Amino acid sequence: MNRPHGDSALGRDDARRPRRLRADGVRSLVSETSLSPSDLIAPVFVDATTTERQPIESMPGHERVPLSNAVTRVEEVLATGVEAVMLFGIPEWKDERGSRAYAEDGVIQKAVRRVKRETDAYVITDVCLCEYTEHGHCGLVEHTAGEDPPVAARSSEEPGLTVRNDESLDLLAKVAVSHAEAGADMVAPSASLDGMVGAIRQGLDDERFDQVPIMSYAAKYESAFYGPFRDATDGAPSFGNRRHYQMNPANAREARREAELDVTEGADVLMVKPALPYLDIVADVRREHDHPVAAYNVSGEYAMLHAAAEKGWLNLEAVAHESLVSIKRAGADLILTYFAEDVAGSL
Ligand code: PBG
Numbered sequence: 001m002n003r004p005h006g007d008s009a010l011g012r013d014d015a016r017r018p019r020r021l022r023a024d025g026v027r028s029l030v031s032e033t034s035l036s037p038s039d040l041i042a043p044v045f046v047d048a049t050t051t052e053r054q055p056i057e058s059m060p061g062h063e064r065v066p067l068s069n070a071v072t073r074v075e076e077v078l079a080t081g082v083e084a085v086m087l088f089g090i091p092e093w094k095d096e097r098g099s100r101a102y103a104e105d106g107v108i109q110k111a112v113r114r115v116k117r118e119t120d121a122y123v124i125t126d127v128c129l130c131e132y133t134e135h136g137h138c139g140l141v142e143h144t145a146g147e148d149p150p151v152a153a154r155s156s157e158e159p160g161l162t163v164r165n166d167e168s169l170d171l172l173a174k175v176a177v178s179h180a181e182a183g184a185d186m187v188a189p190s191a192s193l194d195g196m197v198g199a200i201r202q203g204l205d206d207e208r209f210d211q212v213p214i215m216s217y218a219a220k221y222e223s224a225f226y227g228p229f230r231d232a233t234d235g236a237p238s239f240g241n242r243r244h245y246q247m248n249p250a251n252a253r254e255a256r257r258e259a260e261l262d263v264t265e266g267a268d269v270l271m272v273k274p275a276l277p278y279l280d281i282v283a284d285v286r287r288e289h290d291h292p293v294a295a296y297n298v299s300g301e302y303a304m305l306h307a308a309a310e311k312g313w314l315n316l317e318a319v320a321h322e323s324l325v326s327i328k329r330a331g332a333d334l335i336l337t338y339f340a341e342d343v344a345g346s347l
Pocket of ligand 1: 126127129130131191225226227228229230297298299300
């Protein structure tokens with residue numbers, strides 16, 4: 001119906017004025033999404049190779065802290081109102097099997113014990129091998145004894161070499177059990193291997209850790225946004241890449257299947273990673289499952305906002321807050337983010 005210009009194009013009853021609810025007094029009353037410090041998990045890097053705090057250049061404000069500083073570092077997080085941390089370790093040395101990942105006196109095991117003893121933090125641990133293997137892959141790698149990895153493996157095109165799936169599962173279960181023994185409240189397997197969640201659930205249950213939940217990196221993409229993290233943990237693969245176990249960024253339906261499998265295997269929380277470029281996946285997992293959904297706002301997402309802010313092109317506090325609200329709006333209940341402390345502090 002054509003109305004004469006200037007007449008009540010909005011309708012006589014003025015029913016269609018969404019702006020009414022944007023006035024200052026009412027905006028927050030009708031806000032659909034809220035963000036609170038208790039939604040956030042702060043990643044913390046504990047480094048066994050250093051005795052001093054080492055700034056991570058590509059992640060401004062973040063550091064690798066020595067074991068002696070793990071408790072202090074976690075206390076800093078707690079002081080902002082954030083209640084949970086995700087611990088990542090940089091071991092004193094790396095080997096082919098990632099044996100420092102499941103050592104009783106490994107960096108994470110020691111850190112967890114101290115943090116659990118001295119703070120009230122909820123402690124989650126990343127369960128993977130890539131920070132602990134000298135080749136930097138997330139499981140055992142196939143190659144002939146005594147030789148360098150086959151040339152084919154070094155090519156990013158050639159699938160010649162990959163992580164040995166089933167042989168790596170026992171190790172991942174061992175890692176998870178060693179974390180639980182140290183007192184971890186929750187484990188978060190991130191190796192992207194088939195059957196990983198089931199193997200870890202079984203391993204934990206066999207050792208009577210049936211109360212330790214698993215937050216599975218259910219939809220974990222082979223993403224270029226992990227760059228700064230790999231600098232931080234010195235965890236980039238020394239050859240090849242991770243596209244044979246991490247998901248293809250082009251795939252969304254596959255994420256449903258991955259999440260479904262993890263649920264069947266016993267995952268308690270389903271994580272999507274990265275977050276901002278994958279909000280459709282967060283929304284999908286939210287719709288398809290009634291499990292809590294976590295999203296990992298990864299190192300590259302953090303670094304790019306910092307870089308732009310440093311140039312004066314973006315307001316850091318505003319874009320950080322907007323990013324986290326958007327991740328929640330898409331359906332995440334929990335967010336792992338390097339912005340946790342800053343955003344919590346400003347809430
Ligand atoms: C691997 C792991 C990675 C991240 C968390 N756990 C790196 C990878 O998968 O390559 C990346 C997190 C980030 O970029 O912030 N165990």
